[in-house]
Amino acid sequence: MPTALEITKLTKRYPTGVDALKGVSLSIEDGEFFGLLGPNGAGKSTLIHCATGLAQPTSGTIEIFGNDAIHHYREARAAVGLAPQELNLDWFLTVEESLDYHGGYFGMPKRERRERVAELLDTFSLTDKRDDRTRTLSGGMKRRLILARAMLHRPRLLILDEPTAGVDVELRLELWHYVQRVNAEGTTILLTTHYLEEAEQLCNQIAFINDGEIVAQGTSAELADRYGTASLEDAYLTLVGRKELSRAHIADAGEAEGTT
Amino acid sequence: MNGKPEIGDPPHDGQARGATRRPRSGRLTPGQIRFITLVRREITRFVKIKRQTLGAPLLETFLYISVFGAALGSRIKQLHGVDYVVFIIPGLIMMAWATNAFSNNSSSILQQKFQGAIQDQLSSPASPAELLLGFSLGGFLRGMMVSSITFVVASLMIDLPVDHPFVLLAGIFLVGFFFSQLGVLVGVRAEQFDDVAFYQTFVLQPLIFLGGVFYSAALLPEPFQTLTQFNPVYYMINLVRYGFIGYSEANIALSLGFLTVATAALLAVNLRLFRSGYRLRA
CATH class of the missing domain: 3.40.50.300 (P-loop containing nucleotide triphosphate hydrolases)
Incomplete structure (x- = not known):
């Protein structure tokens, strides 16, 4: 494989x-x-x-x-299915068209697209919005649509x-x-x-x-181990050279201040 | 998300869709479905804003016919043996196809680049040639619609001859395709809306107006008569006018030949840009 x-x-x-x-x-x-x-x-x-x-x-x-x-x-x-960081939806299309056209770009036959679009609209609670233009959606709805679109052609x-x-x-x-x-x-x-x-x-x-x-x-544990830190976050902060921002470090400093 | 099972359901049967799967006979191949969808997207766009993309150019064309044909035409009477209004309609039909093909494709591509929506097509299995033709055909078909409606309405109102249908069809299809390609080129190169408007207002419009849509270049004083012969649009108008009324100031075979070569060259340039990912893929 x-x-x-x-x-x-x-x-x-x-x-x-x-x-x-x-x-x-x-x-x-x-x-x-x-x-x-x-x-x-x-x-x-x-x-x-x-x-x-x-x-x-x-x-x-x-x-x-x-x-x-x-x-x-x-x-x-x-x-591959890509859900990009930017909400790159086509303003001219409705929610349903956005999904249908994506399926078309990936060569899915019409009937298969129709079934898959209905299924994903349902899964992502977008069925009520199917005829709305993408521009009118809330940020959260756009995010759901982006993910539904990425999944549409059943990417591996x-x-x-x-x-x-x-x-x-x-x-x-x-x-x-x-x-x-x-x-x-x-x-x-x-x-x-x-x-x-x-x-x-x-x-x-x-x-x-x-x-x-x-x-x-x-793995998360391996990375924490490698950097000799208690958590993934601390390992990350060590990596980017900002150890002083560690929550453990800040908590310790707070306690130290409290005792004086 | 409502928690239904089997939502992912990835096809773990080896090959992914869209590339190699062969359909049963009579069914569309993935490539055909992809191409039809690319064109559908472009048609959907201009149909959804039809007041601007179909209504406005039709109104504009009929205003030209009214002002130049009816108002001025009553004074000018005949030009090269035909009524003035009949003389200008072929040029107006060609102009409608050319400007709509150009502005549709340049605006559509730039808008999609702005929105980032073009990434959906670019990250699909579509080849550069499929993408290029898909983007091209939107404007081509919009121009065809505006021109056809103008032709039908004008034919109902006046007696519009079609003397050389083959030259007319070959000429006007080439003009439409040439300006579709030009629109794609400008849309791909453009980084802001001003870039598109610049070509439309400062390059295309003057070339078309000075190419002899509203007058016969043979009637111009020198040096304008000679200068007109350096304007490529002059030959396009002559081709289309010859197709309709059988009158031309330029050599038809040469004009057709040059237009074919120019269209092929532009297509080759665009294909190269799409293959290289120029201003489409970072």
Whole structure:
């Protein structure tokens, strides 16, 4: 069984001269729930864009279920569902059209699209909104639609780029339950997030990316161990050189102040 | 989310959809479905804003016919053996196709880049050629609709001849496709709406107006008569006018030849840009 996503020595230099990725190698096994953590500008979105054809790598290789994502992009892209960070919905389309057209772009026959769209509208509580233009949806509704769209063509690899940024607690928990179930059913998931508890809760493998390089990879416990810290958050803060922000550190300082 | 089972249900049967699966006979292939959907998206867009995309150009064309044909025409009478209004209608039909094809495609692509919505097509298995043709056909079909309605309505109102239907169809289809491609090119290159408006107002409109939609270049004084011959749109108008009324100031075979070569060259440039991902893929 080939790995879901195999990235080797991937570099990306933007025309501005910025090196967003500096030789990233990454392997995500089929069925894994993989978390990619890192500060803003670390290269998370660039990596995702390279894997989905939205950015063109400068060098290196990307294979998705054994298919070269650059030269055999049809097979590779057909296997991937992308829920991007930006709410990139088409203003001219309704909720239902957004899903239907996405299915069309992925070559799904009409009847299959109709059934799958109805199923996902129901799953994401969007049935009442099916004829609304996407522009009129609330932020939370847009986020649901983005996820439904990513799932529509039944991808084997689901890429979620900060799916819970700016959503309320209820929706965040709903999304967590949903993606966990999808993963349990066999879909491989690559998740980027700023919320460390999200990664801890959901992911069985986590990689830290910083300044265009993967600097550590393992389970949450392994990473905490490696950095000699009590939690994933502290490991992360150590990585980005901001140990002084550790909650344990702040609590200790508070207690120390209280005793004087 | 209502917690129903089997929502993910990924196809773990080896190959993913959209690439290699062969349909049963009579069914559309994934590639055909994809292409039809790309075109459907473009048609849906202009139909949803039809007042602006179909209504406005139709009104504009009929205003031209009223002002130039009816009001001025009563003074000008005949030009090269036909009524003035009949002389200008072929140019107006061509202009409608050209400007609608151009503005539709340039605006649609730029809007999708702005919204980021174009990422949905770009991250799909669609090839550069499929994407290019999908984006092109929206404007082509919108131009065809406006031109056809103008033709039908004008034919009901006046006696509009069609002397050379094959030259007319070949000429006007090439014009429509040329400006569709030009619209795509400008839309892909554009970074703000001003970029699109610039070409429309400062390049396209003057070339079309000075190409002889409303007058015969043979009647112009020098140096304007000679200058007009450097305007490519002049030959397009002549082709279409020849198709309708059989009158042309330019060599028809040469005009058709050049237009075919120019359209093919533009198509090749666009295909190269789409393959390279220029301003579409970072």
